[in-house]
Amino acid sequence: MFNATLKRIRVQRFRNLRDVDVDFRSGATWIVGANAAGKTALLESIYCLSRGRSFRGRRFGSLIERGETSARIEGWLEASLGDARISWASARGEVTRDPAQGAETKLPVRLICEWTHALVEGEPSLRRRFIDWNLMLWDRSAGGLFSRFRRVASQRNAWLRAGARGQAVWDEPYAVALSEISRLRARFFEAFAEGFRALNAEEDWFREIEACWDGVIAGQDELVSRLAEMRPADQERGFTYLGISRDDFSLRLDGNKWVGSRGQSKVLGCVLQLAAEQLVSGENGVGALWLVDDLDAELSPEWSQRVVGLLRRNGSQVFYTALPGKELLASCRTADDAVFHVEHGDLLRATG
Numbered sequence: 106m107f108n109a110t111l112k113r114i115r116v117q118r119f120r121n122l123r124d125v126d127v128d129f130r131s132g133a134t135w136i137v138g139a140n141a142a143g144k145t146a147l148l149e150s151i152y153c154l155s156r157g158r159s160f161r162g163r164r165f166g167s168l169i170e171r172g173e174t175s176a177r178i179e180g181w182l183e184a185s186l187g188d189a190r191i192s193w194a195s196a197r198g199e200v201t202r203d204p205a206q207g208a209e210t211k212l213p214v215r216l217i218c219e220w221t222h223a224l225v226e227g228e229p230s231l232r233r234r235f236i237d238w239n240l241m242l243w244d245r246s247a248g249g250l251f252s253r254f255r256r257v258a259s260q261r262n263a264w265l266r267a268g269a270r271g272q273a274v275w276d277e278p279y280a281v282a283l284s285e286i287s288r289l290r291a292r293f294f295e296a297f298a299e300g301f302r303a304l305n306a307e308e309d310w311f312r313e314i315e316a317c318w319d320g321v322i323a324g325q326d327e328l329v330s331r332l333a334e335m336r337p338a339d340q341e342r343g344f345t346y347l348g349i350s351r352d353d354f355s356l357r358l359d360g361n362k363w364v365g366s367r368g369q370s371k372v373l374g375c376v377l378q379l380a381a382e383q384l385v386s387g388e389n390g391v392g393a394l395w396l397v398d399d400l401d402a403e404l405s406p407e408w409s410q411r412v413v414g415l416l417r418r419n420g421s422q423v424f425y426t427a428l429p430g431k432e433l434l435a436s437c438r439t440a441d442d443a444v445f446h447v448e449h450g451d452l453l454r455a456t457g
């Protein structure tokens with residue numbers, strides 16, 4: 106398996122990072138700085154480079170440095186098919202990426218942050234997004250299937266809004282795509298849950314907790330007749346109610362939904378990410394780069410150490426943020442790790 110590596114990044118006019126140009130190496134890198142120094146902004150820039158968008162919502166304001174009109178990020182990678190350069194730029198509300206597609210597969214990134222616990226205790230839509238994102242890396246045909254579903258859905262919805270006259274020609278392709286997506290998700294989840302079980306058993310943290318699929322798999326014929334039944338109501342609302350947003354999964358203990366503390370949910374969220382990574386990278390041969398923001402925010406030093414230990418075992422490139430003088434750095438950093446200090450948006454490699 107090949108671990109994607111970001112060898113160099115140049116970040117310009119992105120949040121408080123005016124002009125950062127640094128070389129990185131594989132393994133662990135610690136980004137250390139006081140509050141508001143720009144640690145998360147650096148992680149965010151790496152995430153943008155891969156995914157094209159930030160992991161922080163709109164309430165965090167513009168990614169472009171205040172007073173400026175454009176931002177740019179360039180990354181030089183060691184990718185599975187050789188060295189590559191990818192870039193992201195934002196100007197006048199437009200985002201451009203080079204290559205236009207494929208950055209996410211050249212440099213897949215995984216994030217552990219203050220919202221990781223929400224993967225366990227948050228809305229179903231978060232878990233669906235997690236499953237679908239991993240599914241698309243696991244099975245390259247999945248992207249095409251989702252596009253086909255969206256195309257057919259918009260055609261069926263347009264037909265509903267136009268009065269649903271004539272033959273219901275979209276019902277069958279809609280049912281076929283919907284059923285294929287549910288099946289593919291369930292198939293992915295089966296392999297994923299197996300990996301999750303193995304990881305939990307090995308670590309002995311939450312040995313008894315199981316990941317269970319709460320999705321609905323309906324056959325095409327059944328879906329076609331349900332679409333016909335629901336057609337008058339669909340016509341009234343102007344869209345098809347039966348969609349791909351019904352699937353979910355839950356963590357169960359002795360058959361009941363597991364409810365834990367915020368810290369336990371965060372650790373389990375990390376284990377879910379690790380299980381997905383093992384499955385996906387085992388299939389496509391590319392290991393992700395990890396961004397770990399503020400790991401110890403809800404975790405005791407022991408639990409932080411265990412998460413860091415699991416990430417080290419993967420051999421991936423990992424960027425951790427840490428406040429100076431906190432236990433996380435003292436207890437988890439090793440002599441081989443690289444350390445950068447961030448101050449007012451400037452990055453400096455620590456010596457020694």
Ligand SMILES: Nc1ncnc2c1ncn2[C@@H]1O[C@H](COP(=O)(O)OP(=O)(O)OP(=O)(O)O)[C@@H](O)[C@H]1O
Nearest residue numbers: 120121140141142143144145146167168169170171
């Ligand atoms: N568009 C922007 N232009 C300029 N500065 C910005 C912009 N957006 C955010 N900032 C500022 O960038 C600074 C760095 O924020 P960041 O979240 O990266 O800090 P941090 O080092 O992760 O801090 P903490 O340890 O408190 O989480 C903050 O002062 C923030 O107000």
